[in-house]
Amino acid sequence: MLNVQKIKRDFPIFQKIPNLIYLDSTATSLKPREVMKKGREYYENYGANIFRGIYSLSERATEAYEETRKKMAKLINAYYAEEVIFTKNTTESINLIVFGLARYLIKKDDEILVTMMEHHSNFVPWQMLCQEKKAKFRVVGVEKDNGFLDFVDFERNNNLKINMDKLKKWVTKKTRFFSLTSISNVLGTINPIKEIIKAVKEINKETIIIIDGAQALPHQSVNVQDLGIDFFVGSSHKMLGPTGVGILWGRLELLRQMRPVFYGGEMVEWVSKEKSIFQNPPYRFEAGTPAIAQVVALGTAIDYLIKIGFKNIENHEKELVRYAFDCLKKTFGEKIKILGKDNILFRSGIISFNLRKIHPHDLAHFLGQKNICVRSGHHCAMPLHQFYRINGSVRASFYLYNDFSDIDKLILNLKKAINFF
Amino acid sequence: MDIYKENILYHSRYPKNYGRLKDKTHSIRINNPLCGDQIEIELKIKKGIIKKIGFVAEGCIISRASSSMFLEFIKGKTLKELGQISQDQVIKLLGVKLGVNRMKCALLPFLAIRDILKANVKKNNQ
Numbered sequence A: 001m002l003n004v005q006k007i008k009r010d011f012p013i014f015q016k017i018p019n020l021i022y023l024d025s026t027a028t029s030l031k032p033r034e035v036m037k038k039g040r041e042y043y044e045n046y047g048a049n050i051f052r053g054i055y056s057l058s059e060r061a062t063e064a065y066e067e068t069r070k071k072m073a074k075l076i077n078a079y080y081a082e083e084v085i086f087t088k089n090t091t092e093s094i095n096l097i098v099f100g101l102a103r104y105l106i107k108k109d110d111e112i113l114v115t116m117m118e119h120h121s122n123f124v125p126w127q128m129l130c131q132e133k134k135a136k137f138r139v140v141g142v143e144k145d146n147g148f149l150d151f152v153d154f155e156r157n158n159n160l161k162i163n164m165d166k167l168k169k170w171v172t173k174k175t176r177f178f179s180l181t182s183i184s185n186v187l188g189t190i191n192p193i194k195e196i197i198k199a200v201k202e203i204n205k206e207t208i209i210i211i212d213g214a215q216a217l218p219h220q221s222v223n224v225q226d227l228g229i230d231f232f233v234g235s236s237h238k239m240l241g242p243t244g245v246g247i248l249w250g251r252l253e254l255l256r257q258m259r260p261v262f263y264g265g266e267m268v269e270w271v272s273k274e275k276s277i278f279q280n281p282p283y284r285f286e287a288g289t290p291a292i293a294q295v296v297a298l299g300t301a302i303d304y305l306i307k308i309g310f311k312n313i314e315n316h317e318k319e320l321v322r323y324a325f326d327c328l329k330k331t332f333g334e335k336i337k338i339l340g341k342d343n344i345l346f347r348s349g350i351i352s353f354n355l356r357k358i359h360p361h362d363l364a365h366f367l368g369q370k371n372i373c374v375r376s377g378h379h380c381a382m383p384l385h386q387f388y389r390i391n392g393s394v395r396a397s398f399y400l401y402n403d404f405s406d407i408d409k410l411i412l413n414l415k416k417a418i419n420f421f
Numbered sequence B: 001m002d003i004y005k006e007n008i009l010y011h012s013r014y015p016k017n018y019g020r021l022k023d024k025t026h027s028i029r030i031n032n033p034l035c036g037d038q039i040e041i042e043l044k045i046k047k048g049i050i051k052k053i054g055f056v057a058e059g060c061i062i063s064r065a066s067s068s069m070f071l072e073f074i075k076g077k078t079l080k081e082l083g084q085i086s087q088d089q090v091i092k093l094l095g096v097k098l099g100v101n102r103m104k105c106a107l108l109p110f111l112a113i114r115d116i117l118k119a120n121v122k123k124n125n126q
Helices: A004-008 A033-045 A056-075 A090-105 A124-133 A164-170 A193-203 A252-257 A292-308 A310-335 A360-368 A382-387 A404-420 B006-013 B061-074 B079-083 B087-094 B100-125
Strands: A084-087 A111-115 A136-140 A152-155 A159-162 A175-181 A208-212 A231-235 A246-250 A268-271 A276-278 A336-338 A350-355 A375-377 A393-397 B026-032 B037-046 B049-058
Touching (some): A056 A084, A056 A246, A084 A090, A090 A175, A090 A231, A159 A193, A164 A193, A292 A310, A310 A336, A310 A350, A360 A404, A360 B100, B006 B061, B037 B061, B037 B100, B049 B061, B061 B100
Parallel strands (some): A111 A175, A208 A231
Antiparallel strands (some): A084 A246, A152 A159, A268 A276, A375 A393
């Protein structure tokens, strides 16, 4: 287990609100002091615009901005730093792929594949494109009991196996794109991405695969080369970094085919009355002044995470989620309905549940009054909740600043809630 | 600060005007994008006066209580009077202080009625 007391001292919010129990890191993480300090350092010491200035302040800002690109490239093991594009958030990253690349490759009757466990950000843009192009929008189902994708078989010896017969029903010769999440933000299911990609490429090696890594990037080490994927997207604010920065990684040859969605300053090489020539990736996708301070500070968040160690973070969260699972089951038995499988091997630090007939909003509000922050509602995954035939759920999620006592307090107050409502 | 006061819990458990109308003249269904909750409101409007109200809701305590209190409050009012009711009045009926996010739950019935009014004006102008 991590030394949570020590880690908490790095997060100023715990000094301001000492009894804060923050169980909503899946929505956004808290920020360590160093990260905020870094953003401030930029404004105070070299707060100039990047690229354009020849003076030293601007050069320093440019270097700091590009330094984060290199750090991110190294973190996810990109082939080249130029493959890392800074966007506004994960949603924008996906939209850039959909409307900068997929829009020009998709034809009528082509197929695009997503899954039932996607966040709306990896669902709606594809759905819109399919409507526009009269392409087929297909949604891979989820196994209700275990929370795995329906072509992933769970074997008794704790192995996951891709069921090729089932997968072949989804992936066909017409499947141009398959966009799926690495970790479900509701079920916590960790998809066996590497195996899935291998199997998909066996059926159709032309299928372009996008991994939504918003929930993976903060919690586990990611290696895009090893996974063999084409695109990877994520967010800074979920991984201890500032808000306002998203990550888009793509293989360079695909980024070269991709067209910009936003046009304007900084992304051009040559502009005349007759025509404009765009810069090479990544710059052609970063039109206008980006979130410089935030990107610079994201570099510090990456350093912080590496210092703690992804393996340590992952193990810590697994301990927490195992404990939470056991306690919730033991305390509430039949009164609690937890979504997904209780196999910790394939679950990230996320637990979504319904307690008796208490509305998720009321439960979350009740807990909120005790400074326990949980999420309630559909968590931007309405299709999944419709599939489970529920309006919403309460979600508790864990990160490196949580410990067993947070879960104890959650349980204690859930008991009080049952008595109250 | 507790929003689950006795009267709110009471209205949520035993909402007034709960159920559907046989002779409705207007109806609307509204969603809360926050949670996917739904409220359906049915009205019988005669000579510009709200004669009957019925609602069914799949929602949290706040949205149910607010529907119960607000709809009871507007029963018998004229459409003109209805147009003058403000958001603040709806919140006042509940008598608790709500945050911005939870406000959406409380205002659901108000927004639904406002949509009915708008549609009504449009119909009369056509």
